[in-house]
Amino acid sequence: MAEINYSSADDTVLVRAAQKEDMGAFEELVARHRDKVFARALSMMRHEQEAIDLSQEAWVKGWQRLKQFQGDSSFSTWMTRIVINLCLDQLRKQKRRHMESIEAMSEESGGVERQMPAVTVNPTERLERGELRQRIDRGLERLSHEHRTVLVLHEFEEMDYKGIAKAMDCSIGTVMSRLFYARRKLAAVLADLKREM
Amino acid sequence: MTEEQQLKLQAFLDGELPEDETREIISLITRDEEAKALHAELKNTRRAIKSSEANVRLPEPREFFWSKIEREIQKLEPVVESKPSVSFFDQLRRLLVPMSAAAVVVIAGFIAYQQMLPVHSTETEMAMADSSAFTYHDYSAGMTLVWLPFPAENDLAQNSAPATIQ
Numbered sequence: 001m002a003e004i005n006y007s008s009a010d011d012t013v014l015v016r017a018a019q020k021e022d023m024g025a026f027e028e029l030v031a032r033h034r035d036k037v038f039a040r041a042l043s044m045m046r047h048e049q050e051a052i053d054l055s056q057e058a059w060v061k062g063w064q065r066l067k068q069f070q071g072d073s074s075f076s077t078w079m080t081r082i083v084i085n086l087c088l089d090q091l092r093k094q095k096r097r098h099m100e101s102i103e104a105m106s107e108e109s110g111g112v113e114r115q116m117p118a119v120t121v122n123p124t125e126r127l128e129r130g131e132l133r134q135r136i137d138r139g140l141e142r143l144s145h146e147h148r149t150v151l152v153l154h155e156f157e158e159m160d161y162k163g164i165a166k167a168m169d170c171s172i173g174t175v176m177s178r179l180f181y182a183r184r185k186l187a188a189v190l191a192d193l194k195r196e197m
Numbered sequence: 198m199t200e201e202q203q204l205k206l207q208a209f210l211d212g213e214l215p216e217d218e219t220r221e222i223i224s225l226i227t228r229d230e231e232a233k234a235l236h237a238e239l240k241n242t243r244r245a246i247k248s249s250e251a252n253v254r255l256p257e258p259r260e261f262f263w264s265k266i267e268r269e270i271q272k273l274e275p276v277v278e279s280k281p282s283v284s285f286f287d288q289l290r291r292l293l294v295p296m297s298a299a300a301v302v303v304i305a306g307f308i309a310y311q312q313m314l315p316v317h318s319t320e321t322e323m324a325m326a327d328s329s330a331f332t333y334h335d336y337s338a339g340m341t342l343v344w345l346p347f348p349a350e351n352d353l354a355q356n357s358a359p360a361t362i363q
Contacts, residue, residue, distance in 0.1 A: 023267070030266060031259050039253035052257065060269045118234035129252070136249040154211070155246045161213050176204045183207070187242045 044087035058083035139189035147182040
């Protein structure tokens with residue numbers, strides 16, 4: 001096998017080498033994309049250690065399944081999909097029902113968020129990046145895992161409604177409702193409006 | 198705004214609204230202040246969310262994180278490639294040759310056995326030791342008759358009721 005300069009090689013070359021069991025190439029891929037995979041896990045789980053553990057598990061699974069990667073998407077997207085599926089499995093096991101039932105009731109009743117007036121201030125202009133991230137983190141924590149998942153899949157994974165519905169095994173209408181609800185809830189948090197759950 | 202209009206407005210923002218409904222929503226956003234404000238809010242929120250992941254860092258050093266992954270990979274059992282599944286007809290075809298051979302052997306054996314079996318008909322044979330003795334076999338009836346000469350052959354000639362052995 002020809003020597004590869006891992007740090008300067010692009011992902012395609014590294015993936016091809018890793019598929020031939022070149023651990024050095026795979027280590028470089030981990031180094032390049034570990035933050036993104038972790039960020040995705042953290043968005044889903046809202047718990048740092050869980051996100052680290054699930055990221056690690058995702059990388060091990062990625063190694064096992066590497067030969068199945070055909071290049072239909074970018075390698076980082078392929079990895080984030082693996083970690084999202086692991087997070088979804090974990091969330092189902094954890095059964096965070098009490099939070100979901102409140103959210104579900106709120107959604108069924110029409111939701112305060114559906115009726116509240118639009119937030120006119122642009123948070124990206126008003127808030128500094130650090131504070132913005134904190135507010136978004138807070139907002140994401142207040143969502144049920146189903147609402148959070150829809151948001152993550154749409155905003156970060158850039159999946160369309162149909163793809164999200166398939167991934168979450170629900171209707172497109174449900175995806176749209178959940179997305180709308182999640183966005184409006186976040187808007188309220190970003191605008192620092194106090195809402196009672 | 199109705200709930201339906203709100204969701205359509207969101208779909209329009211996400212590029213998911215069918216073309217025939219797009220004009221209606223654009224018109225709504227243009228003429229209705231509430232729709233315009235909601236459209237702006239959804240757009241701003243979307244931008245804010247997308248920017249939030251930009252600076253997230255895994256809080257473990259590269260070497261440490263990699264060492265954990267490497268250890269787990271080394272623990273993995275070698276993957277055994279599963280044999281491709283064989284169709285029913287392929288399985289049947291594979292069995293056909295030995296089954297045919299076995300059938301031929303059975304048939305040949307049966308024929309040989311049949312040839313070894315005595316003919317199921319009446320048969321007479323002469324006992325060689327005594328030329329006067331006369332043996333009669335009836336295999337179908339499962340019967341053998343033996344005529345033995347009595348000392349007085351004349352008696353035999355006159356009283357020829359055979360002794361039957363079955």
